[in-house]
Amino acid sequence: MKDNRGRGKRARAVARKQRRAARVKGPAATTVTVTFRHVDPTDAIRQYAERKLAHLGKYLKRDCDAHVTLSVDKHRHHGEVTVKSGQLSVTAQEETKDLYSVIDLLADKVGRQLKRDREKIQGKKVRTPSTGEVLSAVEEADRTIA
Secondary structure, eight states: OOOOTTOOHHHHHHHHHHHHHHHTSSSOOEEEEEEEESSOOOHHHHHHHHHHHGGGGGGOSSOEEEEEEEEEETTEEEEEEEEEETTEEEEEEEEESOHHHHHHHHHHHHHHHHHHHHHHHHHHSOOOOOHHHHHHHHHHHHHHHO
């Protein structure tokens, strides 16, 4: 962290505002890496996986890395994805008869997990009641007593 000694209060406030604006720019960037096992790597499958998993950043505040592993055993197409962002790590596995459907199912599953995690975090935030809510609660209490 930078040393703030010697800087005025206003300069520190401006720097803090710039850091916050840079942090809250929009959806986080997603870096997708695809690994193929026992299957020939094709650009079509790689681009499809990158396109489907690039949208995961909208559920996160930080940049994230998604690592997709696609493998084929006889007629079973197996896929595994790990998404890491800060301390959060989400993993999903799927198996079907088609690699494209595996990628679709993985994207849906990881999206649900990230959405659920985000809702948990937002649900834990404590919101203080506004003045109007407090006054209306007091008035209702007075009405029930009288």
